[in-house]
Amino acid sequence: xxxxxxxxxxxxxxxxxxxxxxxxxxxxxxxxxxxxxxxxxxxxxxxxxxxxxxxxxxxxxxxxxxxxxxxxxxxxxxxxxxxxxxxxxxxxxxxxxxxxxxxxxxxxxxxxxxxxxxxxxxxxxxxxxxxxxxxxxxxxxxxxxxxxxxxxxxxxxxxxxxxxxxxx
Amino acid sequence: xxxxxxxxxxxxxxxxxxxxxxxxxxxxxxxxxxxxxxxxxxxxxxxxxxxxxxxxxxxxxxxxxxxxxxxxxxxxxxxxxxxxxxxxxxxxxxxxxxxxxxxxxxxxxxxxxxxxxxxxxxxxxxxxxxxxxxxxxxxxxxxxxxxxxxxxxxxxxxxxxxxxxxxxxxxxxxxxxxxxxxxxxxxxxxxxxxxxxxxxxxxxxxxxxxxxxxxxxxxxxxxxxxxxxxxxxxxxxxxxxxxxxxxxxxxxxxxxxxxxxxxxxxxxxxxxxxxxxxxxxxxxxxxxxxxxxxxxxxxxxxxxxxxxxxxxxxxxxxxxxxxxxxxxxxxxxxxxxxxxxxxxxx
Numbered sequence: 001x002x003x004x005x006x007x008x009x010x011x012x013x014x015x016x017x018x019x020x021x022x023x024x025x026x027x028x029x030x031x032x033x034x035x036x037x038x039x040x041x042x043x044x045x046x047x048x049x050x051x052x053x054x055x056x057x058x059x060x061x062x063x064x065x066x067x068x069x070x071x072x073x074x075x076x077x078x079x080x081x082x083x084x085x086x087x088x089x090x091x092x093x094x095x096x097x098x099x100x101x102x103x104x105x106x107x108x109x110x111x112x113x114x115x116x117x118x119x120x121x122x123x124x125x126x127x128x129x130x131x132x133x134x135x136x137x138x139x140x141x142x143x144x145x146x147x148x149x150x151x152x153x154x155x156x157x158x159x160x161x162x163x164x165x166x167x168x
Numbered sequence: 169x170x171x172x173x174x175x176x177x178x179x180x181x182x183x184x185x186x187x188x189x190x191x192x193x194x195x196x197x198x199x200x201x202x203x204x205x206x207x208x209x210x211x212x213x214x215x216x217x218x219x220x221x222x223x224x225x226x227x228x229x230x231x232x233x234x235x236x237x238x239x240x241x242x243x244x245x246x247x248x249x250x251x252x253x254x255x256x257x258x259x260x261x262x263x264x265x266x267x268x269x270x271x272x273x274x275x276x277x278x279x280x281x282x283x284x285x286x287x288x289x290x291x292x293x294x295x296x297x298x299x300x301x302x303x304x305x306x307x308x309x310x311x312x313x314x315x316x317x318x319x320x321x322x323x324x325x326x327x328x329x330x331x332x333x334x335x336x337x338x339x340x341x342x343x344x345x346x347x348x349x350x351x352x353x354x355x356x357x358x359x360x361x362x363x364x365x366x367x368x369x370x371x372x373x374x375x376x377x378x379x380x381x382x383x384x385x386x387x388x389x390x391x392x393x394x395x396x397x398x399x400x401x402x403x404x405x406x407x408x409x410x411x412x413x414x415x416x417x418x419x420x421x422x423x424x425x426x427x428x429x430x431x432x433x434x435x436x437x438x439x440x441x442x443x444x445x446x447x448x449x450x451x452x453x454x455x456x457x458x459x460x461x462x463x464x465x466x467x468x469x470x471x472x473x474x475x476x477x478x479x480x481x482x483x484x485x486x487x488x489x490x491x492x493x494x495x496x497x498x499x500x501x502x503x504x505x506x507x508x509x510x511x512x513x514x
Contacts (some may be wrong), residue, residue, distance in 0.1 A: 001173045021176035021219075024206075043169050044207040046413050048277055057280045058252070063206035064281070065199070067176055068221050111277065132412035133275030 006067050010035065019066055026050045026061035029076060037077035037106045041135070047132030051107040052076050058114040058133075060096030077106035080113060088158060089113050092151030093144075100138035107134045112148050116155055120150075169210040169300070174217060178224040182231070182358045185222055190360050190385035192218045198387065199223075200247060201282040203274065204290055212301045213291070213313065222247065223389065231389060234258065242397035246285025246356075246388045251276065253284050253344075263393060265423045266401025269347035272404065275412040285388045288345055288355065288368070292338035292376045292416060292444055294482040296328040297349060311336045312377050329480045337444060338376030339482045341415040345372070345446035346438035347404055350423035352398045356390040359383055365392070372445035379444065400425050400434075401505045405497035407441075407490065416441035417483055418490040420473065420497040424456075424505045432456040432506075437469065437498065442477035442490055449476045449498075459507040470498040 001020040008015050029035040029052070038061050043047030050062040053075035064145060081087035086094065089112045092153045099105040108131060115122055115130035121131065127148050128141075136144060179185040189196050197216035199205050200223060208214065226232040231245040234256050242263060244253060253259060254270040273279055273287060283492065297304070297312045304313055309325045311334070329337045333345040368391075371381050382388065402423040408414035419440035425433040435456040437449040452469045459465055479490040 020173070022171040022174055024171065044210065045203050045278060046274075048275070049278055058277050059281050060203070060277050063202045065202065065206070065219075065221065067174065068178070068199075068202075068223055073186035130276055135413075 002042075004067065006070050008033075008066065008070060008074060009072070010074045010112045011076060012105060013075075017066075021065070021067055023066050025052070025064040025066040025069055025074075027065040029061060035078050039103055039106060041103065041107075047104070048107040048111065049077075049104050051110040051134065052109055053114060056099030056117065058111050060133075075110075075113075077109050080109060087113070088154035089116065089148075089151045092149075092154055093147040094159065096150040097143040098139065098147030104134060104136045104138075108136065108144060112151060115148075116152065120155065120159075121152065171206075172207055172212060172215045174215075174219045177218055177220045179220065179222065180224060180228070182229050182387065185220055185225065185387055186358055186360055186385060188218065188220050189387065193384050195360075196220055196384070198289075200286040201249070203278045203282040204286060206439070208291055208298075211298070213297070221333075221463060224409075229389070235501055236262070236398075238395055242391075242393040244284055244391045246288075246390055247283050250274075250279035250282045250284060250287060250344075250434060254279065262398040263351060263400070263402070264445055265347045265350055265400070265404055265421055266344070266393075268402065268403035269406075269419075269421055270344045272406045273343045274414075278413070284344055284391060287342045288348070288371070288391070289380055289382065289388060290340075290342040291292050292379050293341040294329065294335075294336075294338035294376065295345035295484065296482075297338055312338055329469070336376030337478075337480045337482055339441050339479070340372065340379065340443060340445050341441050342446065343406060343440060346419055346421035346440040347402070347423075348391060348393070349438040349446055349448050350402065350421050350436040351393045351400070352436075354392045354394075355388055356392065357382065357386050358389045359386040363389070369448060372447075374443060374447070376444040394439055397423065401502040401508045403504050405501050407485070407493045409485070417485045418442050418479065418493045420478070420495065422498075422501040422505050424502075426506060430460045430506065432459050435505075437473060437502075439468065439473060439477055439494060442479040442494060447476055449473050461503065466499050466502050469502060470495040473498040 003018040005018050039049040041047035043064040045060050051062045053059045054072050081090050177188050181202045195217040199219050199221045226247045231247040233245045235243045250270050250273050254267050260267040296310050311327045314325050354365050404421045406416045407418040421438045424435040437452050440446045474495050477494045479487040
């Protein structure tokens with residue numbers, strides 16, 4: 001199949017990559033651009049492991065054609081924080097036991113980030129609803145909900161300490 | 169799984185999309201949110217030569233707008249995401265049955281991608297069809313998915329749900345359509361001759377293989393609900409294995425107009441996932457008009473709903489259970505709608 005040059009903006013950086021029209025965003029992120037944080041789980045849009053933010057909304061990269069999302073801001077789990085400066089969502093999951101085998105974790109982090117961006121103080125029901133597209137076979141979800149609560153506290157503390165410059 | 173090869177078109181106008189569709193006929197397929205089409209492509213359920221990605225049209229021609237006016241009613245652009253529909257305060261307030269039904273579709277990630285138009289044009293589903301290519305070939309295909317004669321055997325492809333029959337029973341598995349049927353919705357369809365409007369109830373053929381009355385050169389552009397349906401109480405009840413992500417195994421939508429004394433002025437009931445089409449339950453509207461809630465009346469309506477439901481073994485759940493849940497859900501949805509209107513706590 002003929003490849004076409006497409007432009008993607010991932011984690012704030014512009015990329016140009018030659019891909020065939022049937023290439024999925026997940027595969028372009030993982031194979032062409034090296035963002036292997038997004039995982040291929042079910043491969044049919046029902047597990048949430050491949051979640052990325054597209055213009056701020058969490059979506060499934062495994063059912064998205066890369067060529068369709070050229071004009072969008074894409075954020076993968078790699079775009080959330082750095083090793084020295086974890087995003088509150090990342091440190092919440094790390095310390096709250098929200099990750100065991102880790103395969104689903106990047107999807108949960110993306111869904112949680114999107115939730116807290118929209119609603120910094122969600123109720124437990126709102127957390128459960130926002131994470132209801134993400135499947136985890138290890139934790140039983142309780143540690144994940146606790147991790148999200150930890151992330152909420154840490155994000156609030158960070159915002160209180162630095163009201164102007166806090167990254168969401 | 170892997171994707172089949174195709175050419176991707178990203179038209180800039182509705183007319184452009186229609187002309188691409190017209191030029192390629194059965195070789196072209198429309199792609200919107202992708203949550204139904206892409207997994208089906210990966211399973212090789214179909215292999216279009218040209219995929220027409222209409223997401224590029226979201227910002228043109230009000231294709232993703234949700235608008236209301238007292239004169240014209242509600243108009244929802246077909247590319248509105250399911251999230252936009254179920255989170256719309258306007259829809260929650262004026263057409264609660266629609267907001268509630270759409271909020272049950274898959275999960276939040278899928279609703280951020282999937283569109284209302286896509287949910288209304290969903291492919292029908294069957295246990296024997298929505299399987300990998302290897303699985304289907306091992307079975308020798310089915311009516312809906314024909315395989316080569318050699319694989320199918322002497323008798324040709326058979327329906328594994330109703331062997332001997334020539335009808336495909338793959339189940340209609342959308343949640344938005346039953347809600348919109350109870351609201352007397354119309355849809356706008358763009359084609360080579362321009363726009364046409366058709367009642368949603370006329371859109372579905374009740375045939376698992378040929379599910380919707382949409383020409384190969386046509387595009388669903390909007391959904392309209394008449395203003396007289398605004399303010400009706402409504403409920404949607406859905407049977408599924410998990411409380412998220414899953415398609416419905418049965419679903420019941422109810423819309424009611426009830427006066428302050430609790431007398432029903434008008435009511436509609438529709439079912440999903442228990443036939444190859446979403447279907448209005450006939451006659452119950454007349455039975456309910458002028459009546460107040462009573463267990464006998466509600467049970468009679470629930471029995472009529474069961475007569476409309478013809479679930480077969482198209483899913484992992486049994487037809488007996490799905491039919492019985494139609495009765496239970498009808499009763500609960502009606503009772504709740506009645507209580508809400510009477511101003512009592514739900």
